[in-house]
Amino acid sequence: ARNEWIYPPIVTEFRIHLPLEYKDSFQLCYPCRNLNLNALLSSFYYRKDDCVLCQILFRCLQDSRNKDPLTSLLNARQDIRICAVPGPQCDYKIPPGFPRFLQSGSQPHFDLIKEWIRLCNQGKCTRLHGCCPDLNTTPMPTRVIDVGDGRTARLVLTDIDKIDIPRPHYVALSHCWGNPTEEQKNDWTTTTSNMNEWTKGFLVTKLPQTFQDAIKVTRELGQQYLWIDSLCIIQGDLSDWNNESKKMEAVFKNAYYTIAATSAEDLNKGFLSRPLLEEKDSQYVTVATSSHGKVFVCTSIDDFDSDVVEGGLNKRAWVLQERALSRRIIHFTKRQTYWECGGGVRCETLTHMTKNRSSMAQIELIQSLFTDYSNLGITERKDRPVAIDSLATALANALETNVRYGIFERFLHKSVLWQRSQNIPLEQIPFAADKAPPSWSWMAYHGQIRYPQEITLGGIEWDKRVHFVKAEYAMPPDILETRVRRLQNCEIKPEGVISDMENNKVGNLHFDTQLENDPLEEVRCAIIGRDAKVKDGGREYHVLFVASTQLKFRRVGMGTIQQRFIMFDGQDDTAQIV
Numbered sequence: 001a002r003n004e005w006i007y008p009p010i011v012t013e014f015r016i017h018l019p020l021e022y023k024d025s026f027q028l029c030y031p032c033r034n035l036n037l038n039a040l041l042s043s044f045y046y047r048k049d050d051c052v053l054c055q056i057l058f059r060c061l062q063d064s065r066n067k068d069p070l071t072s073l074l075n076a077r078q079d080i081r082i083c084a085v086p087g088p089q090c091d092y093k094i095p096p097g098f099p100r101f102l103q104s105g106s107q108p109h110f111d112l113i114k115e116w117i118r119l120c121n122q123g124k125c126t127r128l129h130g131c132c133p134d135l136n137t138t139p140m141p142t143r144v145i146d147v148g149d150g151r152t153a154r155l156v157l158t159d160i161d162k163i164d165i166p167r168p169h170y171v172a173l174s175h176c177w178g179n180p181t182e183e184q185k186n187d188w189t190t191t192t193s194n195m196n197e198w199t200k201g202f203l204v205t206k207l208p209q210t211f212q213d214a215i216k217v218t219r220e221l222g223q224q225y226l227w228i229d230s231l232c233i234i235q236g237d238l239s240d241w242n243n244e245s246k247k248m249e250a251v252f253k254n255a256y257y258t259i260a261a262t263s264a265e266d267l268n269k270g271f272l273s274r275p276l277l278e279e280k281d282s283q284y285v286t287v288a289t290s291s292h293g294k295v296f297v298c299t300s301i302d303d304f305d306s307d308v309v310e311g312g313l314n315k316r317a318w319v320l321q322e323r324a325l326s327r328r329i330i331h332f333t334k335r336q337t338y339w340e341c342g343g344g345v346r347c348e349t350l351t352h353m354t355k356n357r358s359s360m361a362q363i364e365l366i367q368s369l370f371t372d373y374s375n376l377g378i379t380e381r382k383d384r385p386v387a388i389d390s391l392a393t394a395l396a397n398a399l400e401t402n403v404r405y406g407i408f409e410r411f412l413h414k415s416v417l418w419q420r421s422q423n424i425p426l427e428q429i430p431f432a433a434d435k436a437p438p439s440w441s442w443m444a445y446h447g448q449i450r451y452p453q454e455i456t457l458g459g460i461e462w463d464k465r466v467h468f469v470k471a472e473y474a475m476p477p478d479i480l481e482t483r484v485r486r487l488q489n490c491e492i493k494p495e496g497v498i499s500d501m502e503n504n505k506v507g508n509l510h511f512d513t514q515l516e517n518d519p520l521e522e523v524r525c526a527i528i529g530r531d532a533k534v535k536d537g538g539r540e541y542h543v544l545f546v547a548s549t550q551l552k553f554r555r556v557g558m559g560t561i562q563q564r565f566i567m568f569d570g571q572d573d574t575a576q577i578v
Helices: 037-043 052-061 069-073 107-121 182-188 195-200 209-220 238-245 248-254 304-309 317-325 362-374 381-399 409-416 453-457
Strands: 080-084 143-146 152-157 170-174 225-227 257-260 284-289 293-299 329-332 337-341 344-347 352-355 460-462 480-482 490-492 497-500 505-511 524-531 540-549 552-562 575-577
Touching: 107 337, 152 195, 170 209, 170 248, 170 317, 209 225, 209 257, 209 329, 248 317, 248 381, 257 317, 304 337, 317 381, 362 381, 362 409, 409 524, 480 524, 490 505, 524 552
Parallel strands: 170 225, 170 257, 257 329, 552 575
Antiparallel strands: 080 293, 143 152, 143 225, 284 293, 329 337, 337 344, 344 352, 460 524, 480 575, 490 497, 497 505, 505 552, 524 540, 540 552
8 A cells, every 4th residue: 555654674784772771571471481482473374273362473474474484573563563682683684673762852862863864864764865955055044043052042144144164054943833922922032123132142941942952952963053933033024024934945955854843732842851651552572582582572652643644743734844845854752753754764663664655646645735734723824825835836846847826737637626625615815915816726715625536536538728827918827717618407506416407416516615695507617627438427527616707707616517517609718717
């Protein structure tokens, strides 16, 4: 399956041996104390009794009759994990690993993160040249924090202050702001009135715990410069915000790595203090084997999807962009720390895993991204286009196409056929007239969207007349042009069902917003494509439903309708949708 985790070949070049205290024996029953694991696993191939444990282990092994049984069991990682005790005696046929997490913020914890960085820098992350940005061409942000090495730090203006490092690089922080008081905002942000003070230096302890933790991590990992949005962008200065928000893509893309404060629900929480898992949640035993020495048999405690993807931080709109743009991220979650780069994900347990997305089409990736984004929280609704703009632009550049308000020209037809999720109407965002996205873009609305599966899977003949009007000829420039036709011999019901004169269903209209002033009899269809196969009722057309507005049309929804209920009058002229 395309979204399942896979486990790359074992990297044998870890240069560190972290101190790990573990119990060499537990309170085990007599049979388990005297267990010969190799012999036991081999015997499962021939057992036919009703033992539940035998059945579970047999299912793990039944497709691996010609392999070493202990090695075969390594693939059963959903609930059980086998790893070798790290150390010089480890032969790496069984991957080395820890059955429990390290103490957050301890020296071994930071040593492990340094090792992840080293492996990635040297291309040992399965990416040939690693994922580190090119330090020869990486520009610095306008402002960064010099974290220093004592009680103070200071704000640095990179175009004015002298940075005495030949090829400086910086770390970026991705965090959740929370709901600080006005007094806290004044203390924790850079403004025009306090910027000079910040450049002279400030006590680190004056900052909220999340910022303090970020400074500690930056120092411990040997870096000097840290970028934090509220300290490096002048708050309350619209001009500075407009300038710096356009650079957000570059800030995260060019960062040496990004610190993700995944576990911090707000700035006061911090992310380095976390409780160790209770023993019942990280059970393990050490077992001697004849073929691979001493190994841990333990419960599987790595869960990147739950800890990171579904974590609170990644439900924020801005963070989705920050994570997607960052080359390398250190995720500090409530349970453990993860390293994520182009070569996959590394866990504190030494597990290395990747997600095979090679089979996912580019349009599926885009649709999945925008569907997730539309469901995220964003404090200011008018920021909806801004918060995703850098990521959309980066994707468009990578795909060598143009993007307009979340619609990619290479995938124009599929991109415009978005719909509201389930039966919850979208809300139109009250933009200023010169800032409003067009009606055909989901960015104009607040609420969750989705893309119908049949649109993604294919089997549709797309209408070649659908196109954007070139900017130099359009006023405003963001106009979608296609054939717009009237409906005939049918009726649109308020709930969106389209029926013929005998009340048979012949189509669907998924309204974008709550139906208000548009007379249903005036709704028309803008043709995007049609099914390649002819069905009993004729071909089914995939359309945008539009209403007239000052000689142009605006989108009111999307859906399908059978061909014979569209009024084709022999004309091939097109109309504009704004």
